[in-house]
Amino acid sequence: MMKLLVASFFGVIVGFLMGITFPTLTLTKMNLPSTLFPSIDLAYIEDKYSDLSRKRLFSSWSSTKSSKPKNDIPDPPYTYNDTKIWVPSNPRGAERLPPDIVTPESDLYLRRLWGDPNEDLKTKQRYLVTFTVGYGQRKNIDAALKKLNFCISQFSDNFTIMLFHYDGRASEWEEFEWSKRAIHVSIRKQTKWWYAKRFLHPDIVAPYDYIFIWDEDLGVEHFDSEKYLAVVKKHGLEISQPGLEPYEGLTWEMTKKRDDTEVHKHAEERNGWCSDPNLPPCAAFVEIMAPVFSRKAWRCVWHMIQNDLVHGWGLDFAVRKCVQNAHENIGVVDAQWIIHQGVPSLGNQGQQEEGKQPWEGVRERCRREWTM
Secondary structure (H helix, E strand, O other): OHHHHHHHHHHHHHHHHHHHHOOOOOHHHOOOOHHHOOOOOHHHHHHHHHHHHHHHHHHHHHHHOOOOOHHHOOOOOOOOOOOOOOOOOOOOOOOOOOHHHOOOOOOOOOOOOOOOHHHOOOOOOOEEEEEEEOHHHHHHHHHHHOEOOOOEOOOOOOEEEEEEEOOOOHHHHHHOHHHHHOEEEEOOOOOHHHHHHHHOOOOOOOOOOEEEEEOOOEEOOOOOHHHHHHHHHHHOOOEEEEEEOOOOOOOOOOOEOOOOOOEEOEOOOOOOOOOOOOOOOOEOOOOOOOOEEEHHHHHHHHHHOOOOOOOOOOHHHOHHHHOOOHHHHEEEEEEEEEEEOOOOHHHHHOOOEOOEOHHHHHHHHHHHHHHO
16 A cells, blocks of 8 residues: 555656646647547637646746746746737737738738729839929929820839828829829928838838939939839949939039949049048938939838938938948949929928028028938
């Protein structure tokens, strides 16, 4: 009898230790024929009892290690009353979803309200162009999106067109035929970097190879988007802009159009302006008025746009951080150039304060951002 009691006692101890050492058996993961359990819902059993088992085992295991510091006990990846699915590789917030149903990205393609979803899109545009506009510049934007006889699109069918309206007059643009297939976003008195941070998240614009984020006062008589992108791809430019036709008030030598090259990546600036020939504004530099980003570069640049950034002066000096070998992979395309018309339309969106004109407050904010 004594031998039986001792054997039973040690059997219980060994069983307990094995129980807390090995994970619980998951019936649903066993390859058992369904005919063995014709009337039993295994998933129901697991959901009903596995949570209780985990709690008891975790409690027992914790008590056996009570002599160790509390910090040695790892936190479980989820609370015990949650679903058992947990995929750390899923996007943040979607860890509880089976990977097969996770859709981490979206797009700006317009969909029908009827029919087969697979037949919604006749083409999927590869490029995105955005303009931040006021109604007063409608003729210039119309000219930018059309060419010569207003039938040939300056930006081809490969482009999704997106307009950010800072004056609240979005509906009035319907006078233009192309406007009916454009995407309009209207919030008063905001500028393009404010819009870009909120509406051009990398997971939303992921389908596009290149993203144009342009001002409204650009002349494009000498610009062809497809030819421009062909040059960009040829030279491997991650961030680029068309050359600027020289004009009075041109700030940077780097962005000035050259007649003897297809692309240039370096420039000679005035004494003291460049601490290093491979750094802005002598290299790895384009201006914020007409930048073109590759998908990869934009995914990085988006993260460096501060939430309160409005005009973005100085941002062009920092985007190089998002490109490896920036002095080789950031450049200005001379073969396709634009004209900066210099229309001070945003000044009208300011507010008169302390005796200052509206445009003075806007310019002061620009300079403050440049300093920061």
